[in-house]
Amino acid sequence: MADLAPNEMLLPDPRRFGRVAIVHDWLVTYAGSERVLEQIIRLWPDAELFSIVDFFPDEQRAVLGGKRAKTSFIQRLPRARTAFRAYLPLMPIAIEQFDLSGFDLVITSSHAVAKGVITSPNQVHVSYVHSPIRYAWDLQHQYLTQSGAVRGPKSWAARAVLHYMRIWDQRTANGVDEFIANSAFIGRRIRKIYGCDARVVYPPVDIERFEPGARRDRFYLIASRMVPYKRIPLIVEAFARMPERELVVIGDGPDFERVRALAGPNVKVLGYQPSSVLIDHMQRARAFVFAAEEDFGISVVEAQACGTPVIAYGRGGALETVIESSDPRFGTGVFFDEQSVDALVDAVERFEAHAPFDPEVCRLNAARFSVERFRRDFVRVVEETIDHRSVKSLAFDTAPALAHR
Structure with missing residues (x-):
């Protein structure tokens, strides 16, 4: 199928899929996982939507097709709107209470517990995994540190809960017919944790x-939520060592005050900005700087779509979205090997030695991750899962008859 404009994209034939349920972990903001959910809903606009909680902003609900999710009991618990993550230990129970027995196809969009819904052998369950539960697996120690639960009774209680979450997370992987990973990096994590492959x-x-953009300025850009694993303070500290280079920081979050305190005369901290301002800066930036080990990293692709090269930490999804080449005519950025000030300073110097990069090459690389490509590939996986499931069912149905011959 050739790439089509979003309003021309053919919808899947509903007769092939029957009744469809879409399950998302929680609905509180429009971020990376919600962009995926938006496109899944557009593919199956008649599907019913389920979520642990739904506090999605009404002014943005159009991206969900105007849908309101059927929610769990956590929606009605005290302070659920502002502190729903505190109920993480209850989420496995909550997700298992959704009655999906009336649906033929169940699609889960999961970075926490959504893939743990209960389905029957007669249903097809396809799970798009943004990541296995980060809190319980590779980010456990960071989570305990941020929660002040490194030692003492609180720590032991938290570790017991996370241990339970890991056991539950592994067990419920058996209820998924096909895993889809948002990157090969997450595919390897799925293989390591669940013991199965993912598309x-x-x-x-x-x-x-x-x-x-029409012109390039001299400043470097970082645009991100200011949460610890994004390592924004590290980037600011690195540019403090390079006073001749200007850095612009867009975003807000828990690390905002720390970032602002570290900012020197060559660093402008703009805080949250509307998308028009963000895009303008992406178009004019000399390079986009990214220091996180991210599952995929949508902002890295957006920067390249603006023709802007990237200086990225060489772990995680960035290795799949940025091209490093000894010839800048064919590359879209450079990597640094460790999350340290020295490594980032060295990467900026190597970038300057290679610059300029070709904006058209950056743009072409970003085009690999278009909305149309996602829709086409996602539908293909779902269709192939259903076809494979039908063949297996036929084999099971005919086996007893063959045995009596």
Whole structure:
């Protein structure tokens, strides 16, 4: 199927899929996983939506097709709107209470517990995994540190809960007919944790919102939520060592005050900015800087869609979205090997030695992650899962008859 404009994209034939349920962990903001959910809903606009909680902003609900999710009992618990993550130990129970018995196809969009819904042998369950539960697996120690639960009774209680979550998470993997990972990096994590393979379908990036700008300025750009694993303070500290280079920081979050305190005269901290301002800066930036080990990293692709090269930490999804080449005519950025000030300073110097990069090459690389490509690949995986399931069912149905011959 050739790439089509979003409003021309053919919808799957509903007769082939029957009744469809879509399950998402929680609905509180429009971020990376919600962009995936938006496109899944557009593919199956008549599907019913389920979520642990739904506090999604009404002014943005159009991206969900105007749908309101059927929610769990956690929706009605005290302070659920502002502190729903505190109920993480209850989420496995909550997700298992959804009655999905009336649906033929169940699609889960999961970075926590959504893939743990209960389905029957007669249903097809396809799970798009943004990541296995980060809190319980590779980010456990970071989670305990941030929660002040490194030692003492609180720590032992938290560790017991996370141990339970890991056991539950592994067990419920058996209820999934097909895993889809948002990157090969997450595919390897799924293999390590759940012991099964996953198909890779990269998240959709609205490439058409971005285009190369008319001019390039001298500043470097970081645009991100300021949460610890994004390592924004590290980037600011690195540029403090390079006073001749200007850095612009867009975003807010728990690390905002720390970032602002570290910022020197060559660092401008703009805080949250509307998308028009963000895109303008992406179009004019000399390079986009990214220091997180991210599952995929949509902002890295958006920057390249603006023709802007990337300086990225060489772990995680960035290795699949940025091209490092000894010839800048064919590359879209450079990597650094460790999350340290020295490594990032060295990467900036190597970037300057290679610059300029070709904006058209950056743009073409970003086009690999378009919305149309996501829709086409996602539907293909679902269809192939159903076909494979039908063949297996036929084999099971005919086996007893063959045995009596």
